[in-house]
Amino acid sequence: MTVATIGIIGGGQLGRMLAMAAARLNFRTIVLEPQPDCPAAQVASVQITAGYDDPAALAELAASCDVVTYEFENVPVSAAAGLTRNVAVYPPPEALEAAQDRLVEKRFINDCGIPTARFHAVDSQADLEAALDDFGGQGVLKTRRLGYDGKGQKVFRSTADNRAGVYTELGGVPMILESFVAFDREISIIAARGTDGAIACYDPAENVHRNGILHTSTVPASITSATAADARKSAEKILATLGYVGVVGIEFFVLPDGSLIANEMAPRVHNSGHWTEAACVISQFEQHIRAVSGLPLGNVDRHSDCVMQNLIGDDILVLPEWLKRRDTLVHLYGKTESRPGRKMGHVTTLTAKSPVFP
Numbered sequence: 001m002t003v004a005t006i007g008i009i010g011g012g013q014l015g016r017m018l019a020m021a022a023a024r025l026n027f028r029t030i031v032l033e034p035q036p037d038c039p040a041a042q043v044a045s046v047q048i049t050a051g052y053d054d055p056a057a058l059a060e061l062a063a064s065c066d067v068v069t070y071e072f073e074n075v076p077v078s079a080a081a082g083l084t085r086n087v088a089v090y091p092p093p094e095a096l097e098a099a100q101d102r103l104v105e106k107r108f109i110n111d112c113g114i115p116t117a118r119f120h121a122v123d124s125q126a127d128l129e130a131a132l133d134d135f136g137g138q139g140v141l142k143t144r145r146l147g148y149d150g151k152g153q154k155v156f157r158s159t160a161d162n163r164a165g166v167y168t169e170l171g172g173v174p175m176i177l178e179s180f181v182a183f184d185r186e187i188s189i190i191a192a193r194g195t196d197g198a199i200a201c202y203d204p205a206e207n208v209h210r211n212g213i214l215h216t217s218t219v220p221a222s223i224t225s226a227t228a229a230d231a232r233k234s235a236e237k238i239l240a241t242l243g244y245v246g247v248v249g250i251e252f253f254v255l256p257d258g259s260l261i262a263n264e265m266a267p268r269v270h271n272s273g274h275w276t277e278a279a280c281v282i283s284q285f286e287q288h289i290r291a292v293s294g295l296p297l298g299n300v301d302r303h304s305d306c307v308m309q310n311l312i313g314d315d316i317l318v319l320p321e322w323l324k325r326r327d328t329l330v331h332l333y334g335k336t337e338s339r340p341g342r343k344m345g346h347v348t349t350l351t352a353k354s355p356v357f358p
């Protein structure tokens with residue numbers, strides 16, 4: 001195989017794990033990230049220390065790489081689209097466009113025939129009041145752009161909840177009010193599509209969030225085989241519609257009757273797929289590298305059951321205990337300073353594989 005170079009826009013832990021997987025397959029990686037000594041640059045071949053939309057840096061990336069990918073969904077679409085004139089960019093910038101704006105994303109997912117929560121665009125306090133009235137006073141208000149880990153959100157549980165001034169409090173930016181989904185559990189599916197159109201899906205994970213941040217992903221999820229098949233079908237539809245290349249993470253709410261409501265999609269490797277590095281022969285990171293570099297997709301079979309837990313902030317203090325465990329893979333992100341809410345690493349604990357879904 002010819003050694004080639006993969007560009008990665010974004011230098012966080014996802015870029016770090018992509019660079020590690022790339023190196024194992026003889027690829028060099030160049031990371032574009034303004035933060036010096038970022039988690040990805042510590043393991044990549046080269047860092048270009050500049051903004052994601054810096055024209056000179058993007059030109060250098062295009063000239064030095066055979067393919068460019070990204071590790072976060074808020075890469076400026078104009079930067080990604082501009083790069084395509086000179087170098088292959090995967091996943092396609094259209095996927096970024098669909099994922100960056102919750103309103104566009106919901107419409108796209110619905111157009112794929114996949115249900116989401118009901119929603120209204122909210123561009124003023126009056127819009128908010130009207131949307132809440134339509135949903136009986138309940139709903140989840142989210143900024144359309146740049147929200148992550150539950151940031152830029154407000155939950156309305158009843159008509160008694162204060163509405164006054166909330167539109168301004170959340171920044172007065174374009175928002176969306178989603179109807180409140182009374183779900184039983186949350187799952188996600190990690191799927192990949194190759195340049196040849198082949199699609200492979202890992203088993204869905206069941207996700208538990210704490211303070212809006214992913215806490216654990218457990219596989220298998222407590223869902224029926226029909227629900228798992230539904231998640232797979234939705235992923236296949238989204239990937240095929242976008243002509244996607246790479247790994248995607250799609251989150252769903254599971255209703256009491258087992259049906260699925262799609263919440264959001266991330267056009268990149270996903271925190272709820274970190275378990276794959278411990279419980280599958282081919283991790284989501286290698287799968288993404290394989291997909292964007294035109295290699296055949298790898299095997300997504302799971303050899304063990306597992307629970308992945310994020311190490312957030314001071315969770316890192318119990319690292320010595322995790323390191324003693326014989327059933328646990330520890331993965332740290334090279335961040336020297338621990339702060340509340342900051343993802344420092346994750347651990348995946350394996351158990352024997354249980355029989356397949358009921």
Ligand code: AMP
Nearest residue numbers: 117140149150178179180181209263264
């Ligand atoms: P998100 O940023 O869209 O992933 O939302 C963060 C978390 O808020 C989700 O994982 C859910 O636990 C909760 N949530 C988001 N949207 C809704 C909704 N429409 N109904 C009920 N819970 C929601």
